[in-house]
Amino acid sequence: MGPREQYLFDLQGFIVVRNALTPDQVLQLNAALDANHDKRKDDTASSTSEALEGKQYRGLYEGMLRWEQPWCNPFRELLANPRIIPYLNTLLGRGWKMDHSPFIFTSSVGTEGLRLHGYGQADFNGSRFYIYQNGAMRCGLINCQYQLNDVNPGDGGLCVIPGSHKAYFILPDDISRYEAHREIVYHVPMKAGDLVIFNEATTHGTLPWKGKGERRSLFYRYTPKYMHYTGGAYGTALPEWTKELTDAQRSILEPPYVYHRPLIDDDGHTLSTPRREGE
Numbered sequence: 001m002g003p004r005e006q007y008l009f010d011l012q013g014f015i016v017v018r019n020a021l022t023p024d025q026v027l028q029l030n031a032a033l034d035a036n037h038d039k040r041k042d043d044t045a046s047s048t049s050e051a052l053e054g055k056q057y058r059g060l061y062e063g064m065l066r067w068e069q070p071w072c073n074p075f076r077e078l079l080a081n082p083r084i085i086p087y088l089n090t091l092l093g094r095g096w097k098m099d100h101s102p103f104i105f106t107s108s109v110g111t112e113g114l115r116l117h118g119y120g121q122a123d124f125n126g127s128r129f130y131i132y133q134n135g136a137m138r139c140g141l142i143n144c145q146y147q148l149n150d151v152n153p154g155d156g157g158l159c160v161i162p163g164s165h166k167a168y169f170i171l172p173d174d175i176s177r178y179e180a181h182r183e184i185v186y187h188v189p190m191k192a193g194d195l196v197i198f199n200e201a202t203t204h205g206t207l208p209w210k211g212k213g214e215r216r217s218l219f220y221r222y223t224p225k226y227m228h229y230t231g232g233a234y235g236t237a238l239p240e241w242t243k244e245l246t247d248a249q250r251s252i253l254e255p256p257y258v259y260h261r262p263l264i265d266d267d268g269h270t271l272s273t274p275r276r277e278g279e
């Protein structure tokens, strides 16, 4: 992550990484989604507002790492995508892990949006903080959102309030509902294969989908090696199916801990031991 990108992330609380997926990866991921269309669920849990209303719920796909062969493979390969490793090392420190399992949001024209959320530093929340200290940026939960289809200007989908990861005041309710000061909300257009990385503390939400094509956004969420954001059934032993993964991919699914944790190198395959105790 070069100085310009570090500047942009520090300033905005998000960064767009162009061509984070190869055209072949985009094809494979889309083919896997097409082949598993029956797994689509309505995401009824989203919290919207009148200004962001739509005709239908967004679609949600989960559990892709365990889809049957070969459909799980392109999702497994992305666990340790070498394109994102320099960003994760810079934003989370060396040693990070997958938090939520990957999931996909889909939308067709008329799909509702989602209220803006994410509260900067209004209270100190160690699970989604942003800090710059000793020459390094550090974040809590990081969202990596890959686009499997184009998101054109005006289509809808992810929107953010740039710079809000550093905000010291609570997000006003009318701004959260997208009813006031829309001029501070930035919609993030992207091409298929692009990725946006944003801190969970950066205020973000979803604009109703108006695009001609289907929105297909694939989320991988990472946390530093010492924390875990999302609850649910959580064991410290990795489930049996993860033996099908590479050691590097498996290391990313390990529970949070620091001491003697294998650390993944930039190639996405090699595991190293920490250079110093507790690194």
Ligand SMILES: O=C(O)CCC(=O)C(=O)O
Pocket: 105, 114, 145, 157, 158, 159, 204, 205, 206, 217
């Ligand atoms: O639509 C998006 O990209 C944002 C979704 C989101 O923030 C959420 O579901 O909590």
